[in-house]
Amino acid sequence: MDYDRKAKKKKVLLMGKSGSGKTSMRSIIFSNYVAKDARRLGATIDVEHSHVKFLGNLTLNLWDCGGQDAFMENYLASQRDHVFSNVGVLIYVFDIESREFDRDMVTYSAVVRALRENSPSAAVFCLIHKMDLVQAEYRQKLFDERTNLVKERSEGFKITSFATSIWDQTLYKAWASIIYTLIPNLHVLEGYLRELAAAVEAEEIILFERTTFLVVTSVTSEIGALNPAHDRFERLSTIIKTFKQSLSRHTGLPRSSPQFAEFQVKTSRFNFFIARLTSNTYVLVVTPPGEAAFNTARINVLTARNDFANLDITGEVYPRGTGPAGAPHPASDEAAAAVAAARAAEDEDEHGSPS
Amino acid sequence: MASSYLTIPARRHGGGKSFRGHGGGYHNAASLTLERYLQDLPIAEVPTSPLRPQFHTGRLPNSKLSDGKPRLLLMGQRRSGKSSISSVVFHKMPPTETLFLESTARIQKDSMHSFMDFQVWDFPGQLDFFDPAFDVDNIFGEIGALIWVIDAQDDYLDAINRLNTTILHLQQTYPSINVEVFIHKVDGLSEDYKADTFRDVIQRIQDELSDAGYENAPVSFYQTSIYDHSIFEAFSKVIQKLIPQLPTLESLLDSLCNNCRIEKAFLFDVLSKIYIAADTTPSDISSYEISSDYIDVIVDVSEIYGWDRPSKAAENEVDGEDQIENPDAESVITLQNDSYLYLREINKYLALICLMREDSRGKKGLIDYNVGVFQDALAQVFTR
Ligand SMILES: Nc1nc2c(ncn2[C@@H]2O[C@H](COP(=O)(O)OP(=O)(O)OP(=O)(O)O)[C@@H](O)[C@H]2O)c(=O)[nH]1
Ligand SMILES: Nc1nc2c(ncn2[C@@H]2O[C@H](COP(=O)(O)OP(=O)(O)OP(=O)(O)O)[C@@H](O)[C@H]2O)c(=O)[nH]1
Ligand SMILES: [Mg+2]
Ligand SMILES: [Mg+2]
Numbered sequence: 198m199d200y201d202r203k204a205k206k207k208k209v210l211l212m213g214k215s216g217s218g219k220t221s222m223r224s225i226i227f228s229n230y231v232a233k234d235a236r237r238l239g240a241t242i243d244v245e246h247s248h249v250k251f252l253g254n255l256t257l258n259l260w261d262c263g264g265q266d267a268f269m270e271n272y273l274a275s276q277r278d279h280v281f282s283n284v285g286v287l288i289y290v291f292d293i294e295s296r297e298f299d300r301d302m303v304t305y306s307a308v309v310r311a312l313r314e315n316s317p318s319a320a321v322f323c324l325i326h327k328m329d330l331v332q333a334e335y336r337q338k339l340f341d342e343r344t345n346l347v348k349e350r351s352e353g354f355k356i357t358s359f360a361t362s363i364w365d366q367t368l369y370k371a372w373a374s375i376i377y378t379l380i381p382n383l384h385v386l387e388g389y390l391r392e393l394a395a396a397v398e399a400e401e402i403i404l405f406e407r408t409t410f411l412v413v414t415s416v417t418s419e420i421g422a423l424n425p426a427h428d429r430f431e432r433l434s435t436i437i438k439t440f441k442q443s444l445s446r447h448t449g450l451p452r453s454s455p456q457f458a459e460f461q462v463k464t465s466r467f468n469f470f471i472a473r474l475t476s477n478t479y480v481l482v483v484t485p486p487g488e489a490a491f492n493t494a495r496i497n498v499l500t501a502r503n504d505f506a507n508l509d510i511t512g513e514v515y516p517r518g519t520g521p522a523g524a525p526h527p528a529s530d531e532a533a534a535a536v537a538a539a540r541a542a543e544d545e546d547e548h549g550s551p552s
Numbered sequence: 553m554a555s556s557y558l559t560i561p562a563r564r565h566g567g568g569k570s571f572r573g574h575g576g577g578y579h580n581a582a583s584l585t586l587e588r589y590l591q592d593l594p595i596a597e598v599p600t601s602p603l604r605p606q607f608h609t610g611r612l613p614n615s616k617l618s619d620g621k622p623r624l625l626l627m628g629q630r631r632s633g634k635s636s637i638s639s640v641v642f643h644k645m646p647p648t649e650t651l652f653l654e655s656t657a658r659i660q661k662d663s664m665h666s667f668m669d670f671q672v673w674d675f676p677g678q679l680d681f682f683d684p685a686f687d688v689d690n691i692f693g694e695i696g697a698l699i700w701v702i703d704a705q706d707d708y709l710d711a712i713n714r715l716n717t718t719i720l721h722l723q724q725t726y727p728s729i730n731v732e733v734f735i736h737k738v739d740g741l742s743e744d745y746k747a748d749t750f751r752d753v754i755q756r757i758q759d760e761l762s763d764a765g766y767e768n769a770p771v772s773f774y775q776t777s778i779y780d781h782s783i784f785e786a787f788s789k790v791i792q793k794l795i796p797q798l799p800t801l802e803s804l805l806d807s808l809c810n811n812c813r814i815e816k817a818f819l820f821d822v823l824s825k826i827y828i829a830a831d832t833t834p835s836d837i838s839s840y841e842i843s844s845d846y847i848d849v850i851v852d853v854s855e856i857y858g859w860d861r862p863s864k865a866a867e868n869e870v871d872g873e874d875q876i877e878n879p880d881a882e883s884v885i886t887l888q889n890d891s892y893l894y895l896r897e898i899n900k901y902l903a904l905i906c907l908m909r910e911d912s913r914g915k916k917g918l919i920d921y922n923v924g925v926f927q928d929a930l931a932q933v934f935t936r
Contacts, residue, residue, distance in 0.1 A: 429856045436852045443845035448889050457885050464881040467857045
């Protein structure tokens with residue numbers, strides 16, 4: 198299959214007014230903060246860079262740009278070329294509570310103009326943020342209004358906007374959608390997943406990035422598509438991420454470590470497991486009830502690890518059908534998974550830490 | 553890519569996919585609690601009428617006959633946190649929302665609908681229940697426990713005086729009432745200050761009671777906060793005292809742990825996340841916390857994937873081949889530090905949670921068997 202092995206770097210600018218929530222969201226998505234930790238963050242001085250390794254050879258080069266006026270002026274003047282050239286994505290955060298929306302729009306226009314000059318092919322995403330502060334019944338209307346205003350000032354860029362809050366799953370929905378546009382070779386990955394799903398008669402298979410637990414992609418069967426929980430992907434990201442924090446308190450292992458190797462649930466309506474797929478991903482599989490279907494799905498997924506590892510060259514490649522060498526009980530999947538998990542913890546430091 | 557996928561073997565009748573071999577009417581009656589969890593939610597959230605309790609029991613007013621529901625009374629000074637506790641524990645209110653609770657004007661009665669029904673009565677802070685106009689008998693007659701809430705962030709001397717007066721008063725007429733003192737809102741306190749306050753409150757209450765000639769009063773003390781698991785743990789212990797079968801449950805759990813080399817086992821009420829029994833090995837609150845959070849995840853996941861499918865299963869039943877007997881929900885998590893969390897639905901209300909090390913996991917058959925035995929024994933203890 199056509200598969201591009203070149204390492205890909207994407208420069209991502211995170212901009213918006215001071216206090217709008219840029220560092221908060223970055224810390225929650227990439228550094229395992231919980232929403233309440235965000236209260237302790239100080240204003241960002243100048244630009245904080247971080248490199249986030251993602252699957253499929255993608256590295257996000259994240260520029261969290263402190264939003265105080267003095268810094269903004271610098272970005273637009275003396276540092277203009279440096280900041281705005283080679284940008285892959287601009288994520289612009291608007292604080293819904295801001296009392297000077299007109300002024301925010303002026304700054305936004307200036308930023309987009311600088312982007313137009315230096316990186317005309319960049320993608321622009323606008324997050325209308327802190328939506329939790331608005332009463333639920335007004336959210337949609339306010340969001341639509343703001344989005345329309347922002348669109349008018351976007352200097353010809355076709356923008357995509359999201360309503361977000363660090364206090365619920367909307368943040369995960371927005372970031373998963375943004376990341377989705379950046380991951381190389383997704384069609385190959387999706388082809389593999391579809392084949393796997395068909396073979397094991399899965400109702401749904403979801404691929405998550407390991408540390409962020411952002412949904413990378415998913416495959417859903419005809420029946421699975423009838424699931425009324427339309428927001429389930431971002432909900433699952435939040436649920437699992439929250440539970441990982443609990444596990445971290447319990448085990449004493451750092452928050453950034455994988456915490457669990459496998460999670461199985463069997464009920465009379467569905468069966469479900471989450472397991473490590475490659476060193477950068479977890480896979481969630483939902484099958485109809487019954488032991489046989491479950492076991493078949495599980496064995497196939499564990500066997501398919503190898504194919505997926507090839508897509509993910511930072512991952513280790515195991516000979517087909519075996520666990521990693523050195524597992525204490527090669528016969529036991531659990532043990533193999535646990536060892537793989539422990540190993541992955543060792544390469545943790547390079548993931549998501551500021552450079 | 554891989555063409556070597558294994559396929560699902562044809563389903564055979566009774567083909568080894570049931571969780572337990574042994575049958576009995578009980579098992580069939582006990583399917584899918586997590587679904588019932590969702591069904592039960594509205595019931596638990598409807599408070600019983602605050603006006604005339606005698607109607608819902610169908611008994612004469614002031615009759616000494618109980619309605620069979622042990623009563624937990626929440627009392628204490630104004631703003632000590634009584635309504636917050638009842639809202640967080642029994643109505644799943646997020647703790648931050650308790651900031652908007654209004655002061656309670658009259659007794660609020662809630663039901664906890666579970667393996668055993670409880671009533672929780674939330675009192676107005678300044679009610680004088682020894683006012684002769686008040687029907688003391690009606691309140692204390694069938695009480696299970698008196699929970700006295702003391703705000704540890706506030707001046708607590710008045711609260712202690714009132715509590716002591718109440719205890720001395722009750723002692724004459726109802727000497728068997730458990731008094732449970734919640735030293736509450738400890739989230740805002742430093743560790744040192746918290747420990748000092750705890751000691752100080754205990755000291756003052758015990759001294760005054762023994763000065764009044766009341767030794768060994770049945771009073772217990774807890775440090776609680778609605779912002780963490782402590783309030784649930786304290787409630788668990790309060791409720792455990794009201795379960796006559798507790799020793800039986802504990803010894804059943806002890807033998808389960810021994811037989812399967814389980815480190816810690818809890819029997820949870822899924823809805824309230826109160827645990828009604830645990831094995832008797834000592835453990836810290838961390839074991840309770842992770843078990844409680846585990847239940848949250850399972851419930852969350854069930855809310856997402858437990859929807860009612862168009863019944864393809866019904867087709868299967870027609871040809872009589874497929875006998876997936878509604879298994880009780882079950883879950884295992886393999887942790888990174890070589891330990892395991894295990895959850896098993898026990899009946900409509902209860903779930904068993906076990907913390908174990910690797911060597912017990914290889915013995916899935918053994919665990920299933922022993923859990924089955926436990927389940928049967930429990931069915932005899934609680935008949936609902
Ligand atoms: N209510 C609410 N508050 C939020 C949300 N996101 C962030 N905040 C709060 O906003 C405050 C500022 O957040 P930061 O992330 O430091 O803001 P910033 O955009 O990085 O600010 P600069 O670094 O100065 O540019 C923090 O106190 C957060 O708790 C949200 O979704 N809802
Ligand atoms: N920090 C902290 N605050 C709490 C806690 N529990 C309750 N509170 C706060 O205490 C205040 C009073 O709570 P209520 O539950 O209304 O008190 P009450 O005892 O029912 O008061 P009355 O109905 O007037 O008798 C609220 O603002 C709660 O948010 C706790 O554990 N920690
Ligand atoms: Mg910042
Ligand atoms: Mg109250």
